[in-house]
Amino acid sequence: MGKRDTGPGGARGGVRARRFVRVLPTAMIAGGALFDVTTPPTFTPVPLFVAAPLIAAPFFSRASTVRTGIASVLVMAVLDLLTRTLREAxxxxELLTVATAGLLALFINGVVRRSNEQLASARVIAETAMRAVLPTPAERIGGLHVAARYEAAQADEYVGGDLFAVADTPYGVRLVVGDVRGKGLDAVAAVAVVIGAFREAAEQERSLEGVAQRLERALAREGTRRGGLDAMEGFITAALAEIPPGAGLVRIVNRGHPEPILLHADGKLDVLTSASPALPLGMDLGVWPDRAEEWPLPAGATLLMFTDGLSEARDAAGAFYDPAARLRGRIFPGPEELLSALTDDVRLHTGGRSTDDMALLAVGRPAEGQPERRRTVKIVGRGPGGPE
Structure with a gap:
């Protein structure tokens, strides 16, 4: 999985590198002129004049590359007129060599521009696909406040295997957060299968265990359609939750996923550890009956579900991020503020160098008499978004 460096040090380093590249062709031409003037005639500055347009080609625009090539030829010609005669061979x-390098730089610039355009088109397609497969849920569902985030490990990466979904059903608000093993288009296909099966099952199945079994069967059908999936390569960890209307509780089925966290209004925190853990979805290693477990969900509490991109984020010393320890004792106005603080804290912990995608889903039960809140949703990173 790719890495990124978006911390303060990495950002400053990137700015310095861009500035250096921007002035390098001009510096090469000026250095060539100075070299020619200060050295004996037997020394030639041609390599510097040849390098200037070639350096500009992959980084500059077409017009800037042309200007750099022309400047190299003109400066070389002026120096030859001042020190020698163009009648000599x-x-x-030397002039023909510099001019040829300028034409080659123009060709390289065209190839790079076409490649960048194709890459940009692929990114747009990937982002559109992820937005369609993984839309951001509405901020208010079934009387609950909802917020979701998707943080990709790489700044230019849109295709990943983390997933979340929320459905308002006759049995209450049902949620799923999962993590497909692997990345790329195969992972997106698996995400689409799980999300589609969840939306259908959440409306039809009377129990949360039934929803989990429907997801299992959907993955089995997908494996058959593909000609068989290796259990060790095609599994999906997932946590499913159900919040019945007016019951003041949450039911959870955990299939090999990081334990959800329940944050109380007074800052206390519970890690919802399952007493009967089960294997991830898609691991056909026998019959493992699902058992939903219940926890109280008092007014003002917030349920936080996440993928291992959060709990396995490491700092420079290799220490894992512990969301329970970092959140214990803290109070947040709502789920959106919780996720904003959490993503900022993870970046601080890792120094901006994440190695895995991260999906976050927070659902808050309003406190007694809490007024309806309106908020402006802050768009963070490149995560999939769009109204559900």
Whole structure:
């Protein structure tokens, strides 16, 4: 999985590198002129004049590359007129060498521009696909406040295997957060299968255990359609939750996923550890009956579900991020503020160097008499978004 460096040090380093590249062709031409003036005629500055347009080609626009090539030829010609005569063969060959390098730089610039355009088109397609497969849920569902985030490990990466979904059903608000093993288009296909099966099952199945079994069967059908999936390569960890209307509780089925966290209004925190853990979805290693477990969900509490991109985020010393320890004792106005603080804290912990995608889903039960809140949703990173 790719890495990124978006911390303060990495950002400053990137700015310095861009500035250096921006002035390098001009510095090469100026250095070539100075070299020619200060050295004996037997020394030639041609390599510097040749390098200038070639350096500009992959980084500059077409017009800037042309200007750099012309500047190299003109400066070389002026130096030859001042120190030698163009009637000699050697200066003419040097000029032709620099001019050829300028034409080659123009060709390289065209190839790079076409590649960048194709890459940009692929990114748009990937982002559109993820937005369609994984839309951001509405901020208010079934009387609960909802917020979701998807943080990709790489700044230019949209295709990943983390997933979340929320459905308002006759049995209450049902949720799923999962993590497909692997990345790329195969992972997106698995995400689409799980999300589609969840939306259908959440409306039809009377129990949360039934929803989990429907997801299992959907993955089995997908494996058959593909000609068989290796259990060790195609599994999906997932946590499913159900919040019945007016019951003041949450039911959870955990299939090999990081334990959800329940944050209380007074800052206390519970890690919802399952007493009967089960294998991830898609691991056909026998019959493992699902058992939903219940926890109280008092007014003002917030349920936090996440993928291992959060709990396995490491700092420079290799220490894992512990969301329970970092959140214990803290109070947040709502789920959106919780996720904003959490993503900022993870970046601080890792120094901006994440190695895995991260999906976050927070659902808050309003406190007694809490007024309806309106908020402006802050768009963070490149995560999939769009109204559900």
């Amino acid at each position: 050697e200066p003419v060959i």
